[in-house]
Amino acid sequence: MSAGAGQSSKRPRDENFPVASLVLAPEHRDAVVAFYDFARMADDIADAPDLAAAEKLMRLDALERALVSGDPAFPQAARLHAVDKQHKAGLIQARDLLRAFRQDVVKARYNDWAELIDYCRFSANPVGRFLLILHGERDSAQAPADALCTALQILNHLQDCGKDREQMGRIYVPIRWMLAAGSETAFFDPSRTAIRRNVFDAMLDRVDSLIDQAQSLPEHLQNKRLRAQSIATIVLARRLSQCLRHADPVLERVQVSKADVCTAFLRGLRGTIQKPSPSDRHVTAAVVRRSSSSFRLGMQSLGPERRRAIHAVYAFCRVVDDIADGAAPASEKRVFLREWRRELDRLHRAPETPIGRELARASTLFKLPLEECHALLDGMETDSAERVRLADDYELGLYGRRVAGSVGALSIRIFGAPSAHDFALHLGRTLQLVNILRDVDEDASCERVYVPLSRLAQLGLRDAPAATLVADPRFARVCESLADEARSGFEVADAALMHLDRRALKPAILMMENYRRVLDRLQARGWGKREGRLRLRTADRLHLITRAMRPA
Numbered sequence: 001m002s003a004g005a006g007q008s009s010k011r012p013r014d015e016n017f018p019v020a021s022l023v024l025a026p027e028h029r030d031a032v033v034a035f036y037d038f039a040r041m042a043d044d045i046a047d048a049p050d051l052a053a054a055e056k057l058m059r060l061d062a063l064e065r066a067l068v069s070g071d072p073a074f075p076q077a078a079r080l081h082a083v084d085k086q087h088k089a090g091l092i093q094a095r096d097l098l099r100a101f102r103q104d105v106v107k108a109r110y111n112d113w114a115e116l117i118d119y120c121r122f123s124a125n126p127v128g129r130f131l132l133i134l135h136g137e138r139d140s141a142q143a144p145a146d147a148l149c150t151a152l153q154i155l156n157h158l159q160d161c162g163k164d165r166e167q168m169g170r171i172y173v174p175i176r177w178m179l180a181a182g183s184e185t186a187f188f189d190p191s192r193t194a195i196r197r198n199v200f201d202a203m204l205d206r207v208d209s210l211i212d213q214a215q216s217l218p219e220h221l222q223n224k225r226l227r228a229q230s231i232a233t234i235v236l237a238r239r240l241s242q243c244l245r246h247a248d249p250v251l252e253r254v255q256v257s258k259a260d261v262c263t264a265f266l267r268g269l270r271g272t273i274q275k276p277s278p279s280d281r282h283v284t285a286a287v288v289r290r291s292s293s294s295f296r297l298g299m300q301s302l303g304p305e306r307r308r309a310i311h312a313v314y315a316f317c318r319v320v321d322d323i324a325d326g327a328a329p330a331s332e333k334r335v336f337l338r339e340w341r342r343e344l345d346r347l348h349r350a351p352e353t354p355i356g357r358e359l360a361r362a363s364t365l366f367k368l369p370l371e372e373c374h375a376l377l378d379g380m381e382t383d384s385a386e387r388v389r390l391a392d393d394y395e396l397g398l399y400g401r402r403v404a405g406s407v408g409a410l411s412i413r414i415f416g417a418p419s420a421h422d423f424a425l426h427l428g429r430t431l432q433l434v435n436i437l438r439d440v441d442e443d444a445s446c447e448r449v450y451v452p453l454s455r456l457a458q459l460g461l462r463d464a465p466a467a468t469l470v471a472d473p474r475f476a477r478v479c480e481s482l483a484d485e486a487r488s489g490f491e492v493a494d495a496a497l498m499h500l501d502r503r504a505l506k507p508a509i510l511m512m513e514n515y516r517r518v519l520d521r522l523q524a525r526g527w528g529k530r531e532g533r534l535r536l537r538t539a540d541r542l543h544l545i546t547r548a549m550r551p552a
């Protein structure tokens with residue numbers, strides 16, 4: 001007898017992430033297939049187009065009863081019941097899955113990210129937990145496994161978002177995020193790719209953070225085959241996330257290629273031979289690599305331990321900056337920034353993220369003042385608003401202290417020059433001024449203006465939409481005066497350096513030289529017609545590299 005809705009729609013090998021892969025040991029494969037078959041059957045009931053909701057719920061209830069009792073009239077339930085008897089795994093996890101499938105029957109929209117994550121707790125995480133228990137793995141594997149399962153689930157939601165909406169009227173992109181594009185209809189409008197892109201990218205930033213959290217999973221696994229499977233799955237998740245960044249799943253089917261699958265499994269197989277290396281430092285180094293930051297050369301000029309610490313600080317800055325800059329709604333950004341405050345609060349007890357763990361290590365080694373990380377988060381809260389204006393020089397100073405002075409104050413301790421505190425705050429403010437001047441147009445496109453309103457008002461220019469402000473010739477005049485201040489800022493920094501440990505501060509000097517060049521080019525270009533973000537020329541970069549090779 002079948003409790004389902006006809007023939008199952010999919011088989012294990014049709015999944016993105018092969019469930020009962022050949023990598024798993026033969027003694028576990030039958031149990032995994034039993035779990036998969038049960039889940040597939042329940043999923044088919046929840047998704048059946050020809051069944052009423054009440055009927056679906058009734059069938060899911062019947063399936064659960066059969067699972068608990070082992071009723072042979074429901075073969076998939078009875079098989080999983082037997083698996084649970086033998087391995088003490090399957091029953092609890094399958095019941096959690098049923099909770100998600102019931103939710104699918106009655107709930108078609110998610111308000112915010114937290115609701116979506118809560119859904120994944122039941123729809124995806126039980127799969128990982130089942131595999132861990134089946135293989136007798138340690139509890140420490142659970143958190144990274146949960147992160148991986150949640151990431152895979154959301155990737156799958158993104159892949160199928162057009163189909164899910166069309167065929168079942170279900171949308172997992174949270175309502176508030178879709179509203180960033182205007183409305184649900186606007187979000188799915190095929191012609192509005194750019195707006196959708198921003199929302200997808202902001203969701204993929206969250207997914208990538210989850211994959212980062214999952215990166216340590218192989219280190220926690222004792223079973224070599226499961227370790228291989230987990231490595232392959234992480235590689236595929238990263239690949240799918242990349243694919244989704246470059247294609248629009250509303251317009252086309254986005255999936256990994258066969259070659260991607262082969263590469264992932266080869267990487268997994270290598271993991272059965274080699275001991276997995278500690279992954280946290282690779283996560284922060286990869287954040288730095290991907291960012292192509294202006295400050296990279298400065299960071300690379302440090303020795304290994306200091307470099308590792310500055311990578312942790314930079315990765316923290318990058319990830320919170322991405323939250324503030326992304327297309328998530330302001331209310332969600334505040335939630336994510338609060339999560340980072342909580343991570344800072346538990347940094348020396350039990351950090352939960354790779355960046356948090358690396359930051360904890362750096363903080364212990366170099367006595368980092370963690371209140372500076374909170375100050376940075378204060379600045380990110382300013383940036384997270386729907387619209388940013390700074391009233392006067394005081395607000396500009398405070399903003400610069402928070403977003404850049406904080407980075408300076410942390411950096412000098414890592415560089416080994418803790419007495420250069422005033423220099424760090426001063427240089428941070430100067431670099432921030434240049435950054436503001438360089439990014440005027442980019443910032444204006446998201447209604448952010450960091451040039452103080454009081455300075456504009458002195459020239460008779462009152463607050464207006466950002467595009468209007470930055471196009472006004474009076475705005476250019478204020479930029480010119482701020483540029484002069486930045487120039488004197490560099491001169492003051494030069495003078496301060498005479499009395500400081502230049503050798504230790506070499507990375508800071510390189511960062512300063514980079515932005516001094518940016519300022520030169522900005523001033524040479526003029527402020528009237530800016531034509532997009534200024535990039536340094538090859539000659540400038542070569543100059544900086546040569547400078548990096550010379551002693552300080």
Ligand SMILES: CC(C)=CCC/C(C)=C/CC/C(C)=C/COP(=O)(O)OP(=O)(O)O
Nearest residue numbers: 293294404407408411424428431432435508
């Ligand atoms: C002692 C010391 C080192 C002081 C300086 C502290 C420091 C590095 C502050 C940086 C602030 C700043 C302008 C960040 C821009 O990041 P971004 O990601 O926008 O920069 P990018 O786009 O140019 O890479």
